[in-house]
Amino acid sequence: MSRKLIIRSAIPAVLIIVAAFAFAIFEPIQVLPRIRLSPGFLLVDQDAQSLTSEDVRGDIVLYTFGYTGCGELCDTLNATMREVQTRLDEVDIADDVGIRFVSISFDPEADTPEVLDAYATSVGADGEQWAFATAEPDHLANVVKAGFKTYYEENDEGTFSFDPAFVLVDGWGVVRGEYRYQTNASDADKILHHLDILGEEIRNAHGAAGLAYEAAHFFLCYP
Amino acid sequence: MTTRLKRILLAGGVAFLGVVFAWYFVLPRLQPHVFSGSVIQSNERAPRVDLQASNGETVRLSDFDDEVIVLYFGYTFCPDVCPTTLTKLADAVGILGDKADDVQVIMVSLDPERDTPEMLAEYVEHFHPDFMGVTGDPAAVNRVATVYGVYYEKEEGTAATGYLINHTATVMVVDKDGFLKLVLPFEGTAEQMADDIDFFL
Numbered sequence: 001m002s003r004k005l006i007i008r009s010a011i012p013a014v015l016i017i018v019a020a021f022a023f024a025i026f027e028p029i030q031v032l033p034r035i036r037l038s039p040g041f042l043l044v045d046q047d048a049q050s051l052t053s054e055d056v057r058g059d060i061v062l063y064t065f066g067y068t069g070c071g072e073l074c075d076t077l078n079a080t081m082r083e084v085q086t087r088l089d090e091v092d093i094a095d096d097v098g099i100r101f102v103s104i105s106f107d108p109e110a111d112t113p114e115v116l117d118a119y120a121t122s123v124g125a126d127g128e129q130w131a132f133a134t135a136e137p138d139h140l141a142n143v144v145k146a147g148f149k150t151y152y153e154e155n156d157e158g159t160f161s162f163d164p165a166f167v168l169v170d171g172w173g174v175v176r177g178e179y180r181y182q183t184n185a186s187d188a189d190k191i192l193h194h195l196d197i198l199g200e201e202i203r204n205a206h207g208a209a210g211l212a213y214e215a216a217h218f219f220l221c222y223p
Numbered sequence: 224m225t226t227r228l229k230r231i232l233l234a235g236g237v238a239f240l241g242v243v244f245a246w247y248f249v250l251p252r253l254q255p256h257v258f259s260g261s262v263i264q265s266n267e268r269a270p271r272v273d274l275q276a277s278n279g280e281t282v283r284l285s286d287f288d289d290e291v292i293v294l295y296f297g298y299t300f301c302p303d304v305c306p307t308t309l310t311k312l313a314d315a316v317g318i319l320g321d322k323a324d325d326v327q328v329i330m331v332s333l334d335p336e337r338d339t340p341e342m343l344a345e346y347v348e349h350f351h352p353d354f355m356g357v358t359g360d361p362a363a364v365n366r367v368a369t370v371y372g373v374y375y376e377k378e379e380g381t382a383a384t385g386y387l388i389n390h391t392a393t394v395m396v397v398d399k400d401g402f403l404k405l406v407l408p409f410e411g412t413a414e415q416m417a418d419d420i421d422f423f424l
Binding site (some may be wrong): 034035037039052053172174210217 | 255257261262263264265267270362365366368369370371372373374375376391395403406
């Protein structure tokens with residue numbers, strides 16, 4: 001083989017390698033990581049209806065955790081939930097994918113459906129798109145602690161210590177975002193930005209675009 | 224035939240063979256694997272299972288070093304969903320042939336009150352002799368099912384069947400290094416399941 005031929009055949013190979021590096025460095029496509037499986041659950045909502053992980057399959061869900069007696073900390077969490085809900089028109093998700101909000105209470109003893117219903121109304125949750133729910137204590141611990149990796153512990157006076165958190169789960173039941181630490185950027189801004197990225201990925205899930213998005217996962221093009 | 228024509232024919236023939244070779248052998252290998260199930264890229268190891276097999280021993284995922292573990296959650300009284308999935312999994316194992324030596328299918332019972340370890344073993348082995356069934360006390364089963372994304376709930380049945388259990392019917396695939404990699408939907412075919420599991424072998 002002549003030298004010329006070798007050089008000529010090497011060019012496409014070099015181009016492919018350069019393209020792969022460029023993809024990894026410049027991240028033309030961003031995706032949210034697939035962090036872990038979201039837990040399976042059987043909750044009871046503010047209407048005393050069961051709310052299960054199968055009911056929300058296919059929808060993007062933003063979860064947060066708290067209890068009605070928690071006061072200021074939960075006010076902040078509720079404000080963020082409400083802000084994301086009211087600003088949903090800023091993000092572009094596929095038409096057939098719903099977005100839901102679920103606030104899980106870890107105080108089933110005090111937070112009966114009636115209490116949750118009154119609380120939901122007081123914080124501006126509609127009970128449809130944004131639900132409040134709880135479960136029996138053992139299952140709740142499995143769901144929130146083991147499943148959503150969110151710490152809470154009951155104190156003596158009927159109050160709870162807990163780490164405030166939001167968890168974003170996609171329609172396949174995979175955790176795609178966790179927001180646990182207060183940073184300068186508002187949680188609502190971050191969550192809306194991530195919803196936008198997720199919507200982009202869902203709309204491009206098929207064909208050649210789908211492969212490009214899988215490549216983005218492969219190259220860890222995470223925001 | 225002129226030399227020129229001969230050369231053109233020869234070049235054409237070689238080019239044709241090259242295209243055929245590329246089409247059948249190179250392109251399929253260049254194409255990334257497209258999974259029928261949904262992929263998970265967790266950097267955490269798959270949650271512990273630690274339930275009991277029919278011989279009374281505790282089964283841990285780490286017992287299956289160098290094997291791909293296929294986890295399914297069901298119960299022996301299950302009227303249609305579980306037999307369908309277990310049949311598909313048995314077919315998938317058949318499709319994988321010798322490679323299936325490195326695959327362990329485990330069914331976790333969602334009905335620890337009725338499924339004894341012996342019943343469970345008999346049930347899963349009916350689908351494939353290498354399948355394994357595990358169970359434990361209800362609290363342990365709830366913990367495992369929940370972290371594997373499985374919802375389940377008792378439901379009224381007929382007098383003949385007793386209660387039924389409504390449950391998530393997905394199949395989880397844990398790779399040889401102990402990471403949960405894939406969730407296969409109930410609707411998948413045996414071929415699709417075999418194809419996806421094969422990727423991790």
